[in-house]
Amino acid sequence: MRAKLKFYSIIYEPPHPFKVMYAVGVVEDEKGQVYPVRIESKYIPFLETGIEGEVIKESTIFGEVYHFIPDGKGFQLERVALITGASRGIGRATALEFAKRGYNVAINDLELTPEGESAIREITLMGRKAIFVKADISKYEEVENMVKEVIDAFGRIDVLVNNAGINIDKLVINMTLDDWRKVIDVNLTGTFNCTKAVLPYMIKQGGGSIINVSSMSAFIGTIGQANYAAAKGGIISFTKVIAREYARYNITCNAIAPGAVKTRMLLSVHPGILKERIAQIPLGRFAEPEEIAKVIVFLAETPYINGQVIHINAGEYM
Amino acid sequence: MKKDVAIVSYAHEKYGRLEMDTEEIIHKMVKEALNNTDKGIYSSEIDWIIVSCVDNQFSNQHQTGTVAWEALGNKNARAFRVEAACCSGSMAVYLGREFIRRNIATNVLVIGFEKMSNVSTEIATGILMRGSSPEERRAGITQPAAYALMIQHYMKKYGATEEDFAMVSVKNHENALRNPWAHFHRKITIEDVLNSRIIATPIRLLHCCPISDGAAAVILSGDPRKYTDAPVYITGMGMAHDAFSSFRREDPAFLLASKLAADEAYKEAGITPSQIDIAEVHDAFTPVEPMCYEALGLAERGEGYKLIREGRVMFHGDIPVNVSGGLKAKGHPVGATGIGMIVEQYLQLRGEAGERQVPNVEIAVVENHGGTGSVSLVTVLTR
Numbered sequence: 001m002r003a004k005l006k007f008y009s010i011i012y013e014p015p016h017p018f019k020v021m022y023a024v025g026v027v028e029d030e031k032g033q034v035y036p037v038r039i040e041s042k043y044i045p046f047l048e049t050g051i052e053g054e055v056i057k058e059s060t061i062f063g064e065v066y067h068f069i070p071d072g073k074g075f076q077l078e079r080v081a082l083i084t085g086a087s088r089g090i091g092r093a094t095a096l097e098f099a100k101r102g103y104n105v106a107i108n109d110l111e112l113t114p115e116g117e118s119a120i121r122e123i124t125l126m127g128r129k130a131i132f133v134k135a136d137i138s139k140y141e142e143v144e145n146m147v148k149e150v151i152d153a154f155g156r157i158d159v160l161v162n163n164a165g166i167n168i169d170k171l172v173i174n175m176t177l178d179d180w181r182k183v184i185d186v187n188l189t190g191t192f193n194c195t196k197a198v199l200p201y202m203i204k205q206g207g208g209s210i211i212n213v214s215s216m217s218a219f220i221g222t223i224g225q226a227n228y229a230a231a232k233g234g235i236i237s238f239t240k241v242i243a244r245e246y247a248r249y250n251i252t253c254n255a256i257a258p259g260a261v262k263t264r265m266l267l268s269v270h271p272g273i274l275k276e277r278i279a280q281i282p283l284g285r286f287a288e289p290e291e292i293a294k295v296i297v298f299l300a301e302t303p304y305i306n307g308q309v310i311h312i313n314a315g316e317y318m
Numbered sequence: 319m320k321k322d323v324a325i326v327s328y329a330h331e332k333y334g335r336l337e338m339d340t341e342e343i344i345h346k347m348v349k350e351a352l353n354n355t356d357k358g359i360y361s362s363e364i365d366w367i368i369v370s371c372v373d374n375q376f377s378n379q380h381q382t383g384t385v386a387w388e389a390l391g392n393k394n395a396r397a398f399r400v401e402a403a404c405c406s407g408s409m410a411v412y413l414g415r416e417f418i419r420r421n422i423a424t425n426v427l428v429i430g431f432e433k434m435s436n437v438s439t440e441i442a443t444g445i446l447m448r449g450s451s452p453e454e455r456r457a458g459i460t461q462p463a464a465y466a467l468m469i470q471h472y473m474k475k476y477g478a479t480e481e482d483f484a485m486v487s488v489k490n491h492e493n494a495l496r497n498p499w500a501h502f503h504r505k506i507t508i509e510d511v512l513n514s515r516i517i518a519t520p521i522r523l524l525h526c527c528p529i530s531d532g533a534a535a536v537i538l539s540g541d542p543r544k545y546t547d548a549p550v551y552i553t554g555m556g557m558a559h560d561a562f563s564s565f566r567r568e569d570p571a572f573l574l575a576s577k578l579a580a581d582e583a584y585k586e587a588g589i590t591p592s593q594i595d596i597a598e599v600h601d602a603f604t605p606v607e608p609m610c611y612e613a614l615g616l617a618e619r620g621e622g623y624k625l626i627r628e629g630r631v632m633f634h635g636d637i638p639v640n641v642s643g644g645l646k647a648k649g650h651p652v653g654a655t656g657i658g659m660i661v662e663q664y665l666q667l668r669g670e671a672g673e674r675q676v677p678n679v680e681i682a683v684v685e686n687h688g689g690t691g692s693v694s695l696v697t698v699l700t701r
Binding site: 006007008009010011012013014015016017018022024025026034035036037038049062063064065066 | 438439440441443444446447453454455456457458459460462463466467470471474515516517518519520521563565566
């Protein structure tokens with residue numbers, strides 16, 4: 001039946017047995033009858049008094065419920081992905097993959113590299129919008145400003161990919177406190193900073209997806225990567241907490257743990273070591289950044305996966 | 319003004335988190351109420367006990383009446399429990415008064431309590447949603463959301479603002495600073511309210527009453543001078559209903575049940591709203607407080623929010639409302655709330671309200687509604 005939304009309220013604190021935020025409203029049909037309705041959180045950004053839509057009756061575990069579906073909504077949405085450390089490597093490939101799927105993209109890094117510039121050009125040619133947002137993710141103030149910049153440009157953030165990371169590989173005996181802190185600050189604290197800054201916007205808009213880039217290193221104890229592996233392991237624990245804490249706001253959080261990917265970070269390793277490494281990989285090759293990007297986009301678009309770590313390593317670790 | 323039933327004693331526990339279990343709370347209320355009359359009362363003089371408690375899942379006890387009966391220790395007394403959503407406490411007093419007026423009893427002990435901290439906030443919100451209409455519940459309309467829909471009607475119709483509602487929260491928190499029984503003793507600002515997190519648009523956390531444990535009791539008597547030289551009479555009481563779902567009411571921006579209950583209570587007491595010195599009203603969500611002023615006739619329809627803008631309902635205003643801190647800051651242990659409100663007015667009328675005493679109180683009113691206004695009771699008290 002056709003109906004007009006008279007009043008609505010967005011419930012940010014869902015009671016038991018409801019788990020996830022939703023909206024409720026009162027609608028009036030063409031005969032002047034009024035009904036209470038439930039409205040899925042994905043329509044929250046479009047709600048305003050007076051909008052029209054379809055009311056459908058649905059049998060649920062709570063009994064028969066009227067659902068209001070605003071006219072044509074859900075299809076007009078321009079989704080937005082913010083990817084940190086996206087001027088090259090996995091981040092850059094992820095930016096392009098999201099653009100292919102119709103997202104507008106915010107590319108973050110310490111500076112805009114020629115590869116970053118070319119990514120922006122490619123995305124623009126696809127008919128999507130792309131912006132560069134400069135920020136050192138280890139500094140919360142810069143992150144806050146970055147997130148505001150993305151909101152000013154696109155109005156929302158549907159996906160956050162916490163990808164930016166650095167490595168300073170040394171045996172612990174040679175590792176300085178500064179080496180330790182720098183890697184923890186960027187890889188782990190940076191993930192916290194970006195997540196914290198983005199969450200209020202995702203809550204307000206009715207949901208979102210956060211994908212954290214961890215590493216196989218967190219699982220296997222790679223020699224020389226105490227700081228890096230600790231940070232990436234911390235990211236996995238952090239991911240599980242976020243997945244539980246924000247599910248009620250329709251926000252999912254997952255991590256990926258890539259093995260050896262053809263990025264600047266991997267290729268800086270001594271060729272002899274790389275040869276030995278490749279011998280350990282059942283498929284006998286390193287991953288292309290695009291292969292990692294596809295999994296990230298898949299996670300962003302599969303909301304029933306939450307709090308998981310997806311290993312992408314061709315069987316090197318299982 | 320007929321003075322046939324009066325309050326001769328009270329008990330009141332601090333609202334907040336109580337370590338005691340249901341049985342201990344009830345025992346304490348019985349004992350304290352019996353020990354608190356000016357001239358003394360024997361348990362054998364109590365004919366009936368009425369217990370107000372909203373939900374078993376909070377209390378873990380169905381037979382709260384029997385618990386109270388055992389605590390009293392008078393084999394000839396009889397006891398039962400009542401429920402009328404958030405106005406269960408007033409309902410219990412209403413019944414106790416009727417028992418006395420109809421010569422079923424001479425003295426009635428009325429106890430209200432709730433032990434809400436037994437469950438998590440999510441569970442408590444779910445339990446409280448059982449006070450919404452079936453169609454509201456199926457759609458998932460929580461109590462804050464049901465009020466939110468009414469408040470949006472009100473804002474749209476009359477132009478009240480979020481700042482007006484924030485001022486009600488600020489006022490009630492400020493008042494609670496003077497009340498040792500209040501759940502919160504924390505001063506808040508308008509900015510605090512407007513920046514607090516949203517629960518159900520436009521209701522924010524600092525518009526909402528807390529989930530409180532608490533208990534209160536009164537002894538009603540048809541022979542009050544036997545027990546005190548300063549009884550507080552219940553000179554008028556009214557009760558009324560309105561549609562269960564707020565959006566099915568003739569005017570969702572008005573508390574019709576409270577107005578009808580007030581009309582009945584004022585008529586019985588022979589008073590007009592202009593004679594009221596103080597009022598305790600049901601500010602479960604502070605944006606509804608101005609609607610309570612209108613229902614009580616303290617303001618014209620659609621002008622309640624102006625009383626808060628003009629400062630008239632502040633502690634030092636000409637018609638102080640919720641000097642106890644209200645449900646917002648004193649707390650809202652649902653089964654105790656109505657009785658706690660009546661205890662507040664009892665103390666005010668006897669001049670025993672301590673730091674929060676309002677001078678020269680002659681006529682005090684309590685408005686206590688349930689289920690966003692589907693049921694309401696209004697009580698007029700005088701010396």
